[in-house]
Amino acid sequence: MVSNRLIPERLTQADLSALIKLNESVISSAPPGYIRPKSEADLAAIVTGGSGAAFCIRSQGELVAAALLTYPPPQVAGLPLFPRVPPEQWLDGAAFFDGAVVRPDMRGQGLQRALFDTRLAYARTQGRRWFCAGVHAGNVVSWSNLIRKRLAIVGMAFFYGYPLFALLRAEDADAVATDGPSRLVDPYDLAGHERALGAGMLGVDLLDGQIVYRRAVRADTIGQSVIRNVAHPERASSAASA
Numbered sequence: 001m002v003s004n005r006l007i008p009e010r011l012t013q014a015d016l017s018a019l020i021k022l023n024e025s026v027i028s029s030a031p032p033g034y035i036r037p038k039s040e041a042d043l044a045a046i047v048t049g050g051s052g053a054a055f056c057i058r059s060q061g062e063l064v065a066a067a068l069l070t071y072p073p074p075q076v077a078g079l080p081l082f083p084r085v086p087p088e089q090w091l092d093g094a095a096f097f098d099g100a101v102v103r104p105d106m107r108g109q110g111l112q113r114a115l116f117d118t119r120l121a122y123a124r125t126q127g128r129r130w131f132c133a134g135v136h137a138g139n140v141v142s143w144s145n146l147i148r149k150r151l152a153i154v155g156m157a158f159f160y161g162y163p164l165f166a167l168l169r170a171e172d173a174d175a176v177a178t179d180g181p182s183r184l185v186d187p188y189d190l191a192g193h194e195r196a197l198g199a200g201m202l203g204v205d206l207l208d209g210q211i212v213y214r215r216a217v218r219a220d221t222i223g224q225s226v227i228r229n230v231a232h233p234e235r236a237s238s239a240a241s242a
């Protein structure tokens with residue numbers, strides 16, 4: 001539970017150097033592939049609202065957590081892992097939950113989830129309806145948080161060699177609706193995830209440390225759920241972390 005003193009706020013240009021510092025220190029201690037580094041220019045463009053928005057939480061005047069909302073870059077018409085997003089809604093309708101970083105001594109207090117709520121509310125004010133994230137399959141804390149925020153695992157990629165879950169929440173809940181019997185998959189059983197996704201199932205819930213997969217009602221995207229060797233740089237930077 002986030003205490004009253006730890007309230008997310010929009011990050012401004014005055015915070016840019018603190019954001020860069022927090023990012024660097026979290027990235028340098030995180031396992032490889034958990035969070036994709038962003039250049040200072042990319043961060044500046046997001047903070048100033050050019051390509052998204054940045055949010056933060058402060059404690060005792062210091063930046064202790066931050067997270068980004070980014071929009072699909074115009075040169076990328078759509079991502080193969082998100083075929084459920086209609087192509088004509090991609091550019092103006094999709095948003096990525098990207099780059100969440102929490103200072104190690106502040107973790108486990110719900111800050112990532114609080115920053116998710118703030119970003120979701122902001123994204124809606126910008127007319128965004130498709131909420132996407134790409135999370136390293138080993139980053140159990142991060143993707144568990146997103147599943148608890150009603151994003152579904154809709155695909156998987158091998159991203160510069162790292163296994164990555166693609167997660168999606170849609171304003172139109174039918175797009176990720178599921179039914180039928182469930183299948184439990186151990187978080188670390190990557191072949192099990194591939195099988196479930198390849199069979200047209202989505203990872204929609206958590207149960208005793210396992211991911212609950214159910215059959216997607218809209219099965220029109222079966223066969224595009226597991227992508228091998230994503231190596232396109234623009235796509236790569238858009239499918240980064242939550």
Ligand SMILES: CC(C)(COP(=O)(O)OP(=O)(O)OC[C@H]1O[C@@H](n2cnc3c(N)ncnc32)[C@H](O)[C@@H]1OP(=O)(O)O)[C@@H](O)C(=O)NCCC(=O)NCCS
Nearest residue numbers: 034100101102107108109110111112113135141142241242
């Ligand atoms: C991932 C990260 C952003 C999470 O931030 P956070 O503010 O600690 O997250 P929250 O407090 O919202 O949620 C943590 C939850 O995971 C649980 N958790 C903690 N360690 C866990 C573990 N090893 N396995 C499973 N769950 C765990 C906590 O108990 C908490 O759940 P609870 O609220 O029900 O108790 C933070 O750990 C971080 O900065 N990691 C490095 C960078 C990174 O990986 N960013 C995300 C990229 S996708």
